Each structure stands twice: as structure tokens, then as C-alpha cells.
Amino acid sequence: MTRQMTGAKMVVQALRDQGVDTVFGYPGGAVLPIYDEIFQQNDIQHILVRHEQGAVHMAEGYARSTGKPGVVLVTSGPGATNAVTGLTDALMDSIPLVVLTGQVPTFMIGSDAFQEADTVGITRPCTKHNWLVKETEKLSKTIHEAFHVATAGRPGPVLVDIPKDVQFASADYQPKPSANTRHYQPQVKGDMEMIEDLVEAIETAKKPIFYTGGGVINSGPAASQLLRELVEATGFPITSTLMGLGAYPASGKNWLGMLGMHGLYEANLAMHGCDVMINLGARFDDRITGRIDAFSPDSRKAHVDIDPSSINKVVKTDIPIVGDIAHVLEDVLALWKSRGRKINREAISKWWKQIEEWKTVDCLSYKGSDTVIKPQYALQRLEELTKGMDRYITTEVGQHQMWAAQYLGFEDPNRWMTSGGLGTMGYGFPASIGVQQAHKDALVINVAGEASWLMNMQELGTATQFNLPVKQFILNNERLGMVRQWQQLLHGERYSQSWSESLPDFVKLAEAFGCKGISISDPADLDDAIMDMIKYDGPVVFDCMVEKHENCFPMIPSGAPHNKMLLGDDNATNAIAGKGAVLV
Amino acid sequence: MSALKIKKGSSKHSAYNLRPNFSDVTETHTIAVLVENEPGVLARVIGLFSGRGYNIESLTVAEVDHQGHLSRITIVTKGTPQVIEQIKAQLGRIVPVRKVNDLTVEGPSVERELALFKVEGSGEKRVEALRLADIFRAQVVDSTLESFVFQLTGTPDKIDAFADLMRPLGLIEVARTGVAALARGA
Numbered sequence: 001m002t003r004q005m006t007g008a009k010m011v012v013q014a015l016r017d018q019g020v021d022t023v024f025g026y027p028g029g030a031v032l033p034i035y036d037e038i039f040q041q042n043d044i045q046h047i048l049v050r051h052e053q054g055a056v057h058m059a060e061g062y063a064r065s066t067g068k069p070g071v072v073l074v075t076s077g078p079g080a081t082n083a084v085t086g087l088t089d090a091l092m093d094s095i096p097l098v099v100l101t102g103q104v105p106t107f108m109i110g111s112d113a114f115q116e117a118d119t120v121g122i123t124r125p126c127t128k129h130n131w132l133v134k135e136t137e138k139l140s141k142t143i144h145e146a147f148h149v150a151t152a153g154r155p156g157p158v159l160v161d162i163p164k165d166v167q168f169a170s171a172d173y174q175p176k177p178s179a180n181t182r183h184y185q186p187q188v189k190g191d192m193e194m195i196e197d198l199v200e201a202i203e204t205a206k207k208p209i210f211y212t213g214g215g216v217i218n219s220g221p222a223a224s225q226l227l228r229e230l231v232e233a234t235g236f237p238i239t240s241t242l243m244g245l246g247a248y249p250a251s252g253k254n255w256l257g258m259l260g261m262h263g264l265y266e267a268n269l270a271m272h273g274c275d276v277m278i279n280l281g282a283r284f285d286d287r288i289t290g291r292i293d294a295f296s297p298d299s300r301k302a303h304v305d306i307d308p309s310s311i312n313k314v315v316k317t318d319i320p321i322v323g324d325i326a327h328v329l330e331d332v333l334a335l336w337k338s339r340g341r342k343i344n345r346e347a348i349s350k351w352w353k354q355i356e357e358w359k360t361v362d363c364l365s366y367k368g369s370d371t372v373i374k375p376q377y378a379l380q381r382l383e384e385l386t387k388g389m390d391r392y393i394t395t396e397v398g399q400h401q402m403w404a405a406q407y408l409g410f411e412d413p414n415r416w417m418t419s420g421g422l423g424t425m426g427y428g429f430p431a432s433i434g435v436q437q438a439h440k441d442a443l444v445i446n447v448a449g450e451a452s453w454l455m456n457m458q459e460l461g462t463a464t465q466f467n468l469p470v471k472q473f474i475l476n477n478e479r480l481g482m483v484r485q486w487q488q489l490l491h492g493e494r495y496s497q498s499w500s501e502s503l504p505d506f507v508k509l510a511e512a513f514g515c516k517g518i519s520i521s522d523p524a525d526l527d528d529a530i531m532d533m534i535k536y537d538g539p540v541v542f543d544c545m546v547e548k549h550e551n552c553f554p555m556i557p558s559g560a561p562h563n564k565m566l567l568g569d570d571n572a573t574n575a576i577a578g579k580g581a582v583l584v
Numbered sequence: 585m586s587a588l589k590i591k592k593g594s595s596k597h598s599a600y601n602l603r604p605n606f607s608d609v610t611e612t613h614t615i616a617v618l619v620e621n622e623p624g625v626l627a628r629v630i631g632l633f634s635g636r637g638y639n640i641e642s643l644t645v646a647e648v649d650h651q652g653h654l655s656r657i658t659i660v661t662k663g664t665p666q667v668i669e670q671i672k673a674q675l676g677r678i679v680p681v682r683k684v685n686d687l688t689v690e691g692p693s694v695e696r697e698l699a700l701f702k703v704e705g706s707g708e709k710r711v712e713a714l715r716l717a718d719i720f721r722a723q724v725v726d727s728t729l730e731s732f733v734f735q736l737t738g739t740p741d742k743i744d745a746f747a748d749l750m751r752p753l754g755l756i757e758v759a760r761t762g763v764a765a766l767a768r769g770a
């Protein structure tokens with residue numbers, strides 16, 4: 001059945017048919033017809049942001065915490081260009097988004113019209129795919145296609161650019177296609193021969209490790225379930241990238257903690273010394289591998305990824321498997337069980353003994369204090385006081401982000417939202433709003449640094465307007481802490497521009513937006529203040545003054561191998577020299 | 585806290601430059617990419633090459649199936665085996681790309697290019713240019729009293745060789761189409 005309607009109506013109808021309940025957006029001239037349609041309906045809630053970058057990060061938070069695509073609607077020109085950082089962030093972290101942009105009318109494209117920008121040109125390298133829709137006849141089909149492309153295979157952001165005359169004109173609405181007749185159909189089943197190789201490697205491994213990434217989360221809850229089953233059944237140790245936290249529970253007995261540049265000693269050493277590495281949905285990022293030629297030199301590597309371009313991109317793989325994690329794990333488990341659930345028990349218990357020895361280094365220990373709040377302590381208390389709760393964590397970017405990954409425990413997937421690939425300061429606050437919109441009754445906390453948080457602080461208005469009681473847990477060191485740490489390690493303690501000068505009074509700032517502000521600096525007040533924050537029914541800005549020159553350890557300096565880890569401040573100053581200094 | 589295994593200035597190498605597991609011999613490959621002929625598809629392919637730092641030696645594109653709106657892009661590129669694999673995998677990620685074929689590894693193939701050469705001169709040089717064109721089976725497609733335009737079809741090597749010969753004889757302009765290629769056999 002087809003129905004005639006305007007392009008603007010089609011947009012709303014297509015979103016409805018796709019099951020969209022929330023759109024994050026900001027109006028402007030080139031999207032007025034769509035906003036007029038939004039005004040006349042109640043199925044889809046529009047969250048009015050304060051900056052388009054905020055809209056995209058909110059949609060990312062929404063998507064990562066639900067597994068559903070996030071939807072954004074912005075105007076042409078500056079609306080579209082403001083969305084670019086969020087699009088790039090979502091592309092790097094494989095987050096499904098559908099971003100709709102207004103465009104000047106088709107007959108004015110190319111004339112440098114008011115608020116014209118070559119949106120598809122600008123966003124081509126930062127979207128998975130994008131479309132400029134020049135005919136209303138094609139609009140509904142394109143939007144449905146956009147949802148398919150955003151979510152199929154390796155997820156990512158897509159953008160549909162809609163000229164204003166296309167919004168006004170009428171055509172037949174084409175409903176969401178029921179069967180998958182599209183050309184874009186990434187492979188989800190893994191090659192059985194390779195899966196057999198992997199099972200054989202599992203059966204014979206002496207020092208195995210699971211190395212998991214965001215792909216497990218993106219694959220859906222079934223993947224995490226199957227992963228847990230396989231880890232318990234084999235008894236192998238497991239570590240994860242920043243992106244994959246929560247796929248295997250932090251309380252699980254095989255959990256080694258996060259790996260990588262600021263990962264745990266035992267996790268990195270186990271990666272370095274393993275004989276079989278099973279990479280599930282991670283991509284051998286440079287934050288993980290450190291120096292490539294010294295990365296896990298003696299292991300056979302299996303790599304399961306839905307994106308063939310991830311395999312053999314950085315590290316040569318012995319057992320490459322292209323497929324969806326859940327599908328592949330299902331086959332691996334079935335085959336391994338049918339072949340008698342074999343593992344090399346003796347070798348593996350020896351391997352665990354070695355790992356236990358590494359654990360005794362206690363790499364996350366730090367010097368406590370009675371007078372000043374240590375950032376690690378603040379996070380330990382936050383963890384202690386909130387861990388049983390229905391809790392979601394987002395972060396900004398910097399030291400606080402790494403400490404959050406180290407000191408908070410994630411029991412389930414989709415509970416941890418952080419900007420991994422792009423490292424976008426300003427991500428966490430809007431992301432927390434997007435998460436809260438999707439989970440109205442949950443406790444949503446953004447672990448922030450004062451500098452990052454200021455980058456999108458205007459969204460306090462959004463949180464207040466829509467009664468989204470997000471908690472902004474700011475570890476305020478009055479420094480661009482991570483930059484300062486690198487300057488200490490790399491640039492002779494010359495702290496160039498890494499001070500946060502002229503900071504606002506965060507309590508007054510919160511109050512000015514109608515939120516609650518809390519400021520503390522005495523470790524003795526911490527628990528009560530955290531409880532006040534949790535109990536308050538509304539957005540809270542929690543200004544936690546912490547130790548200013550704390551460094552984030554462990555740290556593998558750029559260009560160093562895993563077994564050359566810095567564990568503490570002794571010896572750390574100027575530790576990075578030579579060619580490693582050119583790396584980021 | 586123990587300062588286990590800390591070594592000052594231990595990072596001697598750039599982690600980005602070291603690819604010891606991969607061969608560093610460069611190879612030339614001809615890749616055929618079948619794409620849906622939608623606006624911007626060529627920009628996507630070219631943007632991929634420039635954005636990721638790959639080489640394009642030659643590139644041709646034209647619609648080959650008007651009903652199905654499919655275009656064939658033939659790219660000649662250079663890189664280590666690992667880079668060539670990456671190029672193919674990255675091309676495969678582009679949504680309107682239907683098929684990627686590496687003609688260099690998938691059995692024998694034929695490659696042809698068409699070129700036009702404008703050669704200016706008189707007397708001995710003019711006669712010599714015409715003689716060589718005959719040997720190469722180049723056709724004269726335009727002539728004046730002072731110039732010829734030759735048309736030549738062949739492999740890129742043959743076209744290079746002809747250009748080298750024409751240079752001392754008054755070659756002033758060359759136009760080349762880039763490589764079109766097909767796998768041999770059925």
C-alpha cells in the first residue's frame with residue numbers, strides 16, 4: 001500500500017516505522033518543514049539540544065546503551081558542520097547513528113546559498129555511508145536503507161541530506177521493506193575450516209588468552225552470553241580493550257582487567273607471554289599493541305571480526321575468521337563441545353600460577369591521603385557505593401577516563417560509554433544525557449575531567465529541560481591532566497598550556513541552569529557527598545577537587561613493548577625518549 | 585610501588601613504522617571494482633586512496649551496465665602485499681561497491697590502454713615519426729603540415745615505449761585513458 005505525503009511527513013513516518021522513539025536535534029531554516037511535522041505528532045520525542053555536537057554524542061550514548069541506532073536531526077550548513085566531530089567519533093567506535101540534515105533547495109545547490117555546505121562531501125570520510133536525496137520519490141526508501149546500513153555488519157554513522165524542496169514536495173511513501181533484498185549484506189557466519197583451526201588451538205593451548213573488544217558488545221547480548229560460557233568452560237584468562245568492558249563481568253574469576261597503554265600489568269604481561277591469542281572483535285589498535293615488532297612475539301593469533309579490513313591490518317593473523325562474534329562463538333562452542341571439551345589442563349593451571357604471580361604486583365595500588373582526595377580513591381568509593389545499582393557510566397577523555405576504566409567494574413555490556421577511537425573531550429556529558437533518555441530510571445554517571453566537561457557544558461540546559469537526572473562526577477585537578485602527565489614524562493616538566501585557568505564555580509554554574517551543585521575537597525566528606533548526589537532527583541554537577549599532579553599508571557609509553565611498563569612515579573619523569581617521543 | 589622493568593628511553597623505534605611480520609616488497613596490482621553508479625561513488629573510492637595514503641597509478645571509470653547502473657573502476661596501484669590486501673578490504677567496505685577483483689592474482693588477464701600523441705616536426709624527424717608509428721601500429725588520426733596526432737592502443741609498457749621514441753622527434757602532448765583490464769578466458 002502506498003500513500004501520498006510530503007517529504008517532511010515521510011521523514012517522521014519512516015522514523016516511526018523504524019521504531020524510533022527519540023530524536024536529538026536542533027532546528028533551522030532548512031529543516032523547518034520536518035520540525036513542523038514533529039510538532040504535529042506525539043510518537044517521537046524530540047530532545048532539543050544546545051549544540052549539534054551534543055546531539056550526536058547524545059545519540060551515541062543512546063545507541064551504545066540500547067544497541068539501537070541513535071537518531072539526529074539538524075539543519076544545513078553550520079548544523080551539519082557542528083555534527084562532524086560526533087560523526088567521526090561514532091565512525092571510529094562503530095556506533096550506529098542515522099543523522100538527518102537539512103539542505104538548501106536542490107535548485108540552489110552549488111550557488112553558495114545561505115547556510116549551504118557540501119554536507120555529503122564534508123561527511124563522506126566520517127560516515128559509513130551518506131546520501132543526498134534529490135527526489136521526494138526516493139526519500140522514504142533512502143531513510144529505510146540508511147537504518148539498514150547503519151546497523152548491518154560493522155555498525156557506523158550514516159547521514160541523509162535532505163534539500164528543503166524535497167521536504168515540501170509530495171510523493172508515494174514506501175514502507176520499511178520486510179525482506180532483506182538489499183545488496184549490502186555483510187557476512188555473519190564464519191568459515192568452518194578456520195573455526196576448526198581455532199577449536200584445535202583452544203584444545204592444545206598452553207598459555208591462552210581471550211582478547212576482546214567492542215565487537216562483542218556490538219554483536220549484541222547473545223555474544224556476551226556465549227563469551228561468558230566459553231570462558232567459564234575453558235577456564236582461559238580474559239582481558240578486554242577499553243571498548244569491550246562489560247562483555248565479560250569484572251567480577252568473573254577469569255577476568256584480568258583492561259589491557260593496553262593504561263591497562264593492568266597482569267593483562268599486558270599475559271598478552272605478551274601467551275602462546276594462543278584469541279582476538280574477538282578488537283582491532284589491534286596502537287593503544288593496545290604498543291611497539292608492534294615486540295607485540296606478543298610468541299603467540300599464534302586468531303582474529304574474529306565482522307570487518308575483513310580489520311584482519312591483517314596491523315598484526316598478522318594465523319587464524320582469520322570473518323564473521324559476527326555471536327555466530328562464530330556459537331559454532332566454536334558447539335564444535336569444541338562435540339570434540340570432547342578438551343583443554344590442556346595441566347599447562348593452563350601453570351599459566352594461571354604465572355598470572356597470579358603477576359597480580360601480586362598490585363599495579364593499581366597508589367599512595368593514599370587523608371588530606372586530599374586521590375582521584376583513584378574517589379572512583380573506588382563511587383564504585384563501592386553504586387556497584388549494585390542499575391548503573392550506566394559515561395566518561396570524558398583524559399586521566400579520569402583511564403582511572404574510571406581501571407577502578408570501576410562493569411558486569412554487563414552496554415553499561416560503559418566512552419570515546420575510545422577518537423578520544424573526544426566533550427563526549428561524556430551529552431552521552432550521559434542520551435543514556436538517561438533511553439533508561440529513565442537508571443543511575444547515569446559521567447566520570448569527567450573539568451576541562452573536558454566544559455567543552456559541552458551548555459547541555460546542562462538540555463538535562464534540566466527534559467528532567468534527565470544525570471550525575472556529572474567531575475574529578476577536578478585544575479589541569480589538562482593527561483596532557484600534563486605527558487609533558488612530565490616527555491617534555492621535561494614544562495607544563496605548556498595544561499592548566500585549567502579561570503574555572504567557573506561549578507556549584508553556582510549548576511544552580512544557574514537549575515541543577516544541583518556539590519563541591520568537596522576533604523576525603524572525609526566523600527561518601528556522604530556521593531550519596532547526596534545519588535539521592536538527588538535531578539541533574540547534579542559534582543565538583544570533586546582532587547590531587548593535582550597525580551599520574552595515571554600503569555603506563556606503556558608509546559613505542560614501547562608490553563613488558564616495558566611504567567608502574568609508578570619513581571623513574572617515570574622523562575621516561576619517554578628517542579623515537580617514541582614522536583608518537584601520540 | 586615497585587618500579588619493575590622500567591628502562592629509561594626504552595622505546596627506540598616508532599611503533600607505526602615497524603611491520604616486521606609483513607613483506608616490504610612493493611608490487612603493482614590491477615584491481616577491478618564493480619560499483620553502483622550513484623553520485624559520489626568515485627569520490628568515495630578516490631577519497632579512500634588519499635585518506636589512507638595508498639597510491640593510484642592509473643584509474644579508469646565508466647558505466648558498463650546501463651540497465652543495472654553498474655560502473656567498472658579499474659585501478660592500477662602499488663604497495664606491499666599487506667597494503668594491497670588492505671586496499672581490497674577497504675574497497676569492499678564501501679557500501680555501493682558490489683565486487684572487488686584483483687586481476688593480478690586471479691589468473692591471467694589482458695590490459696589495454698589507449699593514448700593520443702601529438703608530434704610536431706618536419707623533414708627527417710617527421711618521416712621517422714611516421715615510420716615508427718607504423719611499426720607500433722599507431723594510427724594517424726589527425727595531420728597538418730607540421731604535426732601528427734597518433735592513436736595507439738596497447739599495454740601501458742608499449743605506450744611508454746612509444747612515448748620515449750617520440751620524445752626526441754617532437755612529442756608535445758600526450759593523452760592517456762588509463763588501463764582497462766579483463767580476466768582472460770570464460
Ligand SMILES: Cc1ncc(C[n+]2csc(CCOP(=O)(O)OP(=O)(O)O)c2C)c(N)n1
Nearest residue numbers: 398399400423425449450451452480481482
Ligand atoms: C577535543 C579534544 N581536544 C584535545 C584533546 C587532547 N587531550 C586529551 S586529554 C586532555 C586533557 C583533559 O583534561 P581533563 O578533561 O581535565 O581530564 P584529566 O586528564 O585532567 O582527567 C586533552 C587536552 C582531546 N582528547 N580532545
Ligand SMILES: [Mg+2]
Nearest residue numbers: 449450479481
Ligand atoms: Mg583535569
